[in-house]
Amino acid sequence: MTTATLSAIAPFNPVPLKQDAAVIGLVGLAHGTSHFSHLLLAPLFPVFMRDFGLSFSDVGLLMTLFFVISGSGQAVAGFVVDRMGARPVLFAAVTCFLLAALAASQATGYTGLLLVAMLAGLGNAPFHPADFTILNQRVSPARLGHAFSAHGLTGNLGWALAPVFLVGITALADWRVAYYAAALLYAAVLGVLFWQRDKLRTDVAVRQADAPKGAELAYLKLPVVWWCFAFFLLSTMTLAVVQNFAPSILKALHGVSVEVATFTISAYMLCGALGMLVGGFVAAYGHTHRWSSDRVVAISMSSGALLLLLCATGWLGAVGTMVALAATGFAVGVGGPSRDLMIKKATPKGATGRVYGTVYSGLDVGFAISPLVFGAFMDRGWYALTLAGAAVVLAISVVAVVGVGSRTA
Template identity: 35%
Template structure:
């Protein structure tokens, strides 16, 4: 088994495109698997005889487990190899869905949520460790952008794929087939030879990463930064339609078109942001400028009842700017990570996203329950302003670290 999992020695030129394709495929799976259970809620509610509170509790379990295991998984990635951990994550996530498909029960659903949360903690530390070690430095921003775009794509196509599976093979079949995708992609990574990445691939001047302090002020600020990014996006993505309908009198079709434009523009913005990230070292300033403008746009949406065409244009611009900063966001983490500790660094900061996933449904749900739909956009704008405040601090910390190296 050790020989099978050992990556062959290949040059960056030989492995670059193949590595990016394989790692992006794995990221596609992670976002696809996150939405399989929510897309099957109607089937699970009827079959298991439970309510939406019980089903929502399973998603909370998923988010909590993923949040608690991100940083420990980053440690495993750096010390045992990102390739091995990624393969295990793909298989674990897939088999968890197969498990509930073969044994439909509420206890199996909770077990599936735990295993999916554990599997989800693998992707960011492992993916970014491999990309950081094996991609061309001059194209690192674009590599990160393609990787992020693949994740967005996995989430975007999940509803259609799951719906098609339910129609063709039923709810149980949809669970089993969706789960089987994980081990299939893991097999593809083995066959096509995704390279390994661990602490030994990046030795800094100060010695092995295991002797360095990974919990740095820059990474702590970036963790908060990631949480604020998640909160600013979650409010609009999850509650944008109902907020527009209840607070502004927008028609259901208008609200859905506006949200679709926002999400689609985010994906395009990610790809554009990759080129921008490769042509600047001021990633914190990129994030600050984009989100400063974005905060103004979202605040405008919060304050005014815009005509449908103007609303869609504003949502498109907001989504695009939100996507543009994603590669620069990832470059900030890579620059702040001690040598050989990319897995742990991305594991730590990714907990910010997990915590936003736990907090945002409660926070924005409470806002809607208080009949304050405009504050869905108003509070999102406030979170964007806070990211603007934090971004220069992370950039400044990075410069101080480089100066002292």
Template identity: 40%
Template sequence: MREEKPLLSRRADTEAVDGSPHPHLGSERPAGTTRLLLLVSLAHLVSHVYILALPPLFPFLRDGLQVGFVELGLALTIFNVVSAVAQAPIGFLVDRIGAQRVLAAGLGLGGLAFLSIGLVGTYAWLLVGSALAGLANGAFHPADYALLSAGIPKARLGRAFSLHTFAGYLGTAIAPAVLIGLALLAGPGWALGAVGLTGILLVAFILPMRVPTAQEQAPAQRSSANSPGAAGRSVFTPAIISLTVFFALLSFSNGAIQNFSVASLVSGYGVTLTQANAALTAFLMLSAIGVLVGGLLADRTRRHGDVAASAFALTALLTLLVAVADLGAVTLMLVLGVAGFLSGVIAPSRDMMVQAAAPPGGSGRTFGIVSTGFNIGGAIGPLLFGWILDHGAPRWVFGAAAGFMMLTVVVALRDRWTAHGKSGAGAPAE
């Protein structure tokens, strides 16, 4: 009896007759894949600029709108809540009307939202515009991943996911400098307007884009995907629910380091602000490099869950080392840099796990559902880690992050253990 493969890896693990790790089907590069990857990655970059468009301008907006930081923070809360609520329904919409249209709509709506905030210049409209931008933000992950899953050959999909993720990292990195620079040159209204116009301009390239068909489906899968009611069934499977938890745990641990490590290091480790920021910079920069390396690795293995679990287990150990040991500034930067690299490596394998769990014709709603895990972690995590710092336990920021990382490892391995149990109990092999 052949061993049953884990549910998270089954559809990604199809093996060719000659024994190579990827089937010949879909391994050729259809015309237009490079343009598809470039435009979708640019859209992802812009979406991350949208996410960070307001925070760098808070000092300008506070003076211009005559409000406090709490009122400005409410705009971010509205953005994230609307995005969290909208993301899964938009995923269903992607599978129903097409990812290309939804991506263009998200870019255009987000662009109009920030352009209007800059033009209107009132606090009331800031809140309305933030809600519109949050709705637009819900379109990007479902549409992006559906386009890449359909248009990029399976043998290159891991690298495509890694470049897409790297573009998002790049957008996060450049947004503060771009927004502050434009605000200093022409004012915050012009800065927001320029960001909005950039997104609107990109729509003109997204809409006429020809999406290649790289992934062929078997006749039974094609019939299932096109059958009545296909858009609404086979979504809340154990694999997809497990992946949503996986994404939430990732958000908890990464958010702890990205948002609270500097405050923790300064208050509890005798580290200067400059040294703490250098350590965080090392973590973030090497995370981006790790994403690219992880893409190469994801295309050379079928065991994406094992890759994610192994890399994140090592990340947890390094993070735990930071929590319990007194490291010098240079050693601290090296340890967090390696931890960042390993945390980046898992991203493409993580995305391949989601793509493998998606039902036929259901990439949009699958990515829409699991990506809400990021919103869950992003909403709860800051409260938890802020509470830890307020209670004078800065080392527990890294200790709790390591704990969430180990839970992430358990979730990544759980499906493989379940599959082994079923196979040993006499379950039919796939």
């Protein structure tokens, strides 16, 4: 994303590029921290299983707990963001991550890890309503496509950094040292956000004295909100299949080693990040040429579904399947910025935090449901059918996109 490119997209934008870029950078930093925290425990599961005598079910419950707290808290956090503003909520969230890392460094058993999962889930809950409230209020409309692109890009980078950071420091020193280092990382991020806090201020929704009872919940009656929720739930179920089961599927179907198969997840995430970068330009171009954001998302998700279905056939062989999976990440990533613009169009004025909190809780629900559904497929040895199922779910998400578009046209 270059100054020249952005200036070319919005040559008459009255808001200086430097001002928008600062806000986008700060929110992106915070969002990367959130995704880093998704994997605060998972990369070191083998270590915890060895040191604390845990089972796969035990460590799996840690992630379930994380996403249950994050998902249920996200919808509530939207109301808090609208009432108090996004900035204090964002500071509190990063503080929760800091406490989670410190708790992890002192854990002596499973109870300590449960506390870490709860603190990290609580910290993760407010991020989408807080982030998107700041971006929608503080970034000029012509650059919102790039803002959403950077937001998704930094999230993927946070996912990519966590395993390298935690496992790398553990290999060099000790896992407790790794969590002390993570705590320092969170402290540094919190310091930067506080230092630049004036750029994160948002307006709050003032409740009218004569407003009817339950007015704040009126947005829940809008069908378009639930179509958005359904889209996030379904599309995230597909992502969860890739994250959780792709290495096992590649090993079972094509005899690929665990190490090489695991690399496919990193390739998927990096291609997804590249797709989001490209998607920012697509969204910005679409904004100036009146493209429908829901149409871009529908094309993107349909392309990803077709690629996954091709992978399920086994026709491509080991290398071809890994390349196609990475390409799926790119295809889905291109639709990311347009997806966020689509939700912005569906959001009533003054309800940004509430709507984004509710809609993005579908992401946590998808992450929680997918391992249960497709884990049953994997237990029965239905490896190709798991990929095909992920493709079908992603294709069904296109129906939800159409539902959103028909109600925001």
